[in-house]
Amino acid sequence: MNILIAGNMGYIGPVLVQHLKNNYPDSRIIGFDIGYFSHCLTTTGPLPEIMIDKQVFGDIRHFPDELLEGIDVVINLAAISNDPMGKTFEDITLEINYRSCINLAKKARQAGVKHFVYASSCSMYGAADDFPKTEEATLNPLTAYARSKVFAEKDLQALARENFLITCLRFSTACGFSPRLRLDLVLNDFVAGAITSKKINILSDGTPWRAMIHVKDMSRAIEWASIRARENGGTFVAVNVGSNAWNHQIKTVALEVQKLIPETQVSLNEDAPADKRSYRVNFSKFEQLAPDFQPHFNLERTIKDLQEGLTGIGFNDPHFRESSLIRLKVLNRFQQKRILDQDLSWLPIAASKT
Numbered sequence: 001m002n003i004l005i006a007g008n009m010g011y012i013g014p015v016l017v018q019h020l021k022n023n024y025p026d027s028r029i030i031g032f033d034i035g036y037f038s039h040c041l042t043t044t045g046p047l048p049e050i051m052i053d054k055q056v057f058g059d060i061r062h063f064p065d066e067l068l069e070g071i072d073v074v075i076n077l078a079a080i081s082n083d084p085m086g087k088t089f090e091d092i093t094l095e096i097n098y099r100s101c102i103n104l105a106k107k108a109r110q111a112g113v114k115h116f117v118y119a120s121s122c123s124m125y126g127a128a129d130d131f132p133k134t135e136e137a138t139l140n141p142l143t144a145y146a147r148s149k150v151f152a153e154k155d156l157q158a159l160a161r162e163n164f165l166i167t168c169l170r171f172s173t174a175c176g177f178s179p180r181l182r183l184d185l186v187l188n189d190f191v192a193g194a195i196t197s198k199k200i201n202i203l204s205d206g207t208p209w210r211a212m213i214h215v216k217d218m219s220r221a222i223e224w225a226s227i228r229a230r231e232n233g234g235t236f237v238a239v240n241v242g243s244n245a246w247n248h249q250i251k252t253v254a255l256e257v258q259k260l261i262p263e264t265q266v267s268l269n270e271d272a273p274a275d276k277r278s279y280r281v282n283f284s285k286f287e288q289l290a291p292d293f294q295p296h297f298n299l300e301r302t303i304k305d306l307q308e309g310l311t312g313i314g315f316n317d318p319h320f321r322e323s324s325l326i327r328l329k330v331l332n333r334f335q336q337k338r339i340l341d342q343d344l345s346w347l348p349i350a351a352s353k354t
């Protein structure tokens with residue numbers, strides 16, 4: 001199997017590549033990434049990209065057609081990938097997450113690629129904690145990031161064909177350890193706070209609902225989408241990916257971390273404005289379509305995984321919310337130093353103040 005992964009050098013990419021190489025040792029994997037977070041490593045081991053057969057640095061906004069020659073599966077992870085970044089870089093978010101994704105899919109179809117896998121998001125359900133959302137529920141995208149996912153799915157649907165299967169995986173909020181860990185994700189933030197300062201500062205009043213999934217389980221879902229038969233979902237399918245057992249209120253998640261990392265104090269922000277993201281998700285369709293690819297990790301196991309990973313690298317930065325493990329901080333700093341321009345394109349080295 002020849003696989004191209006766009007956006008492979010982020011949080012999910014390295015875990016996915018390891019998973020695919022473990023399960024398909026003969027596969028050939030090409031990585032394509034602009035490299036915004038290439039230096040944001042949380043491993044004492046070698047660079048994750050040594051597992052890849054070929055790493056290409058480039059911008060998905062100018063994707064080179066020739067990389068698609070002989071490719072069977074395209075997995076698109078390249079994105080401005082959370083709400084705070086989407087708010088700061090609204091137009092660029094649409095350009096990268098939506099328009100560039102559609103262009104990539106068109107080129108992939110033209111090149112004879114058989115499977116196109118898009119990393120979508122449950123955030124398109126917005127603020128709606130009345131009942132767990134199925135795929136048929138009304139979408140309520142409240143942020144630029146969520147809108148980019150809705151637009152991409154809609155246009156992708158029109159591109160699917162008998163010999164070009166498209167799968168949009170509407171992921172829950174990711175969590176779990178990775179060689180490029182992110183601490184701008186709720187559970188990862190809680191565990192990092194508990195480890196470094198014995199404190200969890202919940203930014204909301206703790207009531208919002210959030211569905212979560214471990215990065216290793218995301219990788220298993222991507223594997224399913226890369227190999228599924230047309231009979232299993234049709235030429236186009238958008239499916240919620242997570243587990244019905246993993247819909248929790250934020251305060252429940254914090255209390256579980258406190259239980260496993262004792263003496264941790266939990267503080268709520270009762271005065272915080274209502275969290276825009278609060279929804280429960282129904283994962284029955286994913287259960288039915290992919291019974292052999294269901295999530296393995298639960299909350300307890302994920303907290304232990306994060307704890308082991310962070311202590312394993314000697315992580316002890318109590319100011320991690322300002323660190324390079326927060327994606328928006330990384331992009332802001334590159335812009336301040338004139339390494340990235342206003343469009344998030346790399347500037348020539350001479351323009352940067354190093």
Ligand SMILES: NC(=O)c1ccc[n+]([C@@H]2O[C@H](COP(=O)([O-])OP(=O)(O)OC[C@H]3O[C@@H](n4cnc5c(N)ncnc54)[C@H](O)[C@@H]3O)[C@@H](O)[C@H]2O)c1
Nearest residue numbers: 007009010011012034035036059060078079081119171174
């Ligand atoms: N992490 C989550 O909670 C979550 C949940 C649902 C869906 N997703 C989606 O999964 C995908 C991967 O998420 P992640 O957490 O690994 O994100 P990430 O931000 O860690 O990684 C995204 C990667 O895309 C690359 N990229 C960004 N713009 C690019 C461009 N113009 N050209 C080429 N590469 C570019 C970045 O350099 C980065 O390596 C994203 O589409 C994201 O929206 C993530």
